[in-house]
Amino acid sequence: MSETNRTVSGRLDALPFTRKHLRVLSGSGLGWALDAMDVGLISFIIAALTQHWGLTKGEGGLIASVGFLGMAIGASLGGLLADRIGRRQVFALTLLIYGLATGASALVGGLALLLIFRFLVGLGLGAELPVASTYVSEFAPARIRGRIIVILEAFWAVGWTASAIIGYFVVPASENGWRWAFVIGAVPAVYALVVRLGLPESPRWLASRGRIAEAEKIVADFEASPALGAGAQTATQPAAQPATPPEPAAAAAVTEAADAQSGAQAGGGDRPVQPVRNRLAAIWAPEYRTRTAAIWAVWFCVNFAYYGAFIWIPSILVDAGFGLVRSFGFTLLITLAQLPGYAVAAWLIERWGRRLTLSVFLVGSAASAVAFGTAETEGAIIAAGMALSFFNLGAWGALYAVTPEIYPTSLRGTGAGWAAGFGRIASIAAPLLVPVMLAAGGAGLTFTVFAVFFLVAAAAAWALVEFRGKALDED
Numbered sequence: 001m002s003e004t005n006r007t008v009s010g011r012l013d014a015l016p017f018t019r020k021h022l023r024v025l026s027g028s029g030l031g032w033a034l035d036a037m038d039v040g041l042i043s044f045i046i047a048a049l050t051q052h053w054g055l056t057k058g059e060g061g062l063i064a065s066v067g068f069l070g071m072a073i074g075a076s077l078g079g080l081l082a083d084r085i086g087r088r089q090v091f092a093l094t095l096l097i098y099g100l101a102t103g104a105s106a107l108v109g110g111l112a113l114l115l116i117f118r119f120l121v122g123l124g125l126g127a128e129l130p131v132a133s134t135y136v137s138e139f140a141p142a143r144i145r146g147r148i149i150v151i152l153e154a155f156w157a158v159g160w161t162a163s164a165i166i167g168y169f170v171v172p173a174s175e176n177g178w179r180w181a182f183v184i185g186a187v188p189a190v191y192a193l194v195v196r197l198g199l200p201e202s203p204r205w206l207a208s209r210g211r212i213a214e215a216e217k218i219v220a221d222f223e224a225s226p227a228l229g230a231g232a233q234t235a236t237q238p239a240a241q242p243a244t245p246p247e248p249a250a251a252a253a254v255t256e257a258a259d260a261q262s263g264a265q266a267g268g269g270d271r272p273v274q275p276v277r278n279r280l281a282a283i284w285a286p287e288y289r290t291r292t293a294a295i296w297a298v299w300f301c302v303n304f305a306y307y308g309a310f311i312w313i314p315s316i317l318v319d320a321g322f323g324l325v326r327s328f329g330f331t332l333l334i335t336l337a338q339l340p341g342y343a344v345a346a347w348l349i350e351r352w353g354r355r356l357t358l359s360v361f362l363v364g365s366a367a368s369a370v371a372f373g374t375a376e377t378e379g380a381i382i383a384a385g386m387a388l389s390f391f392n393l394g395a396w397g398a399l400y401a402v403t404p405e406i407y408p409t410s411l412r413g414t415g416a417g418w419a420a421g422f423g424r425i426a427s428i429a430a431p432l433l434v435p436v437m438l439a440a441g442g443a444g445l446t447f448t449v450f451a452v453f454f455l456v457a458a459a460a461a462w463a464l465v466e467f468r469g470k471a472l473d474e475d
Contacts, residue, residue, distance in 0.1 A: 070122020078127025079417015373447025
């Protein structure tokens with residue numbers, strides 16, 4: 001790591017949580033919530049189209065899976081682009097792509113065109129999620145970074161709850177209710193412009209590209225921003241960091257020297273970026289091989305179990321005889337348990353650490369999946385479903401916190417994006433396999449399979465590197 005990158009990193013890690021941190025978190029989080037709303041809506045729309053268009057379960061699974069195919073490709077490409085052209089630009093572009101494609105989905109008259117638009121939606125959505133977590137993690141001070149990323153992930157529960165409300169009140173309201181749901185889902189296309197104009201680029205990424213003056217200016221803006229929370233000015237940063245930011249004169253001297261060096265190396269512009277092939281090879285280098293294999297395994301297993309369950313829960317409840325509106329009401333109650341799951345994970349992740357928090361929530365998800373698959377009464381179904389929401393979404397929060405931490409700045413977008421992209425392979429397969437498992441052994445067999453995947457993920461989590469309270473690697 002260069003001395004200049006150390007300076008940028010140290011100054012960011014020494015900061016309290018400021019008003020500008022809140023702006024980055026809330027701006028990114030709103031985009032995250034809109035993503036969740038789109039993914040959640042499709043589970044209700046599939047259930048509605050099964051009735052209105054007479055879709056088979058295989059066709060319903062295809063609608064979900066083609067979106068996840070787009071997400072797999074989008075996550076991989078988005079991470080690569082984020083390391084090359086910046087986090088903020090990719091974040092805004094992905095919101096625009098999937099927002100416009102979602103709005104266009106409201107106009108379709110048949111399955112084929114809907115599948116095309118769902119693929120485009122997936123491209124944008126898949127790229128946005130790992131880029132957003134990478135972006136926010138690079139602003140967060142080390143001592144609270146995990147908690148901030150879990151809070152970012154908690155916006156997913158807000159969006160999924162919004163989708164459940166729309167699913168309950170809008171989708172069953174008329175034969176065209178699903179079209180109005182897609183129209184509401186187009187809001188991100190407008191929000192993308194707000195993101196592009198209102199949020200700063202990651203100073204860590206800028207420094208890694210040799211754009212030191214821009215990075216220093218953004219860091220200085222954060223240093224000048226008012227701290228939030230009682231005792232926020234207390235020096236609680238790790239001992240390796242200074243209690244106060246460097247003096248402006250010293251920072252300026254470092255900036256001037258670094259800018260001169262950058263100009264000599266790159267003709268006054270960006271530093272050269274590793275070719276795509278080199279970056280992909282780098283995440284499998286001996287130093288990162290074990291953590292890459294582990295994080296890919298966790299992403300794969302969690303995607304399979306989560307999307308296999310939650311995409312199909314409304315349809316499973318309809319098939320159980322609860323009716324469309326009543327099933328959607330149950331799903332809304334189940335969804336509300338996501339928020340406390342995130343809240344508990346956010347509190348534990350800086351106390352227990354990433355690995356323990358992630359594995360405990362995954363084991364809880366496994367137990368809840370078995371309980372849901374064997375529940376027979378209304379009360380048992382709702383209770384087990386809420387437990388599944390609580391533990392599963394808490395696990396997602398911990399997973400998004402740890403993923404960008406295990407790679408250096410030059411590989412962070414690529415590493416996080418390809419882990420998410422590999423996981424999307426499971427989310428493609430799961431919606432297609434659920435009808436087969438339901439036919440073979442009902443909900444009991446299906447959710448037992450999900451429990452096994454959660455347990456495998458819990459075991460793989462222990463091969464990850466623990467980064468609680470540590471500075472990010474800036475190489």
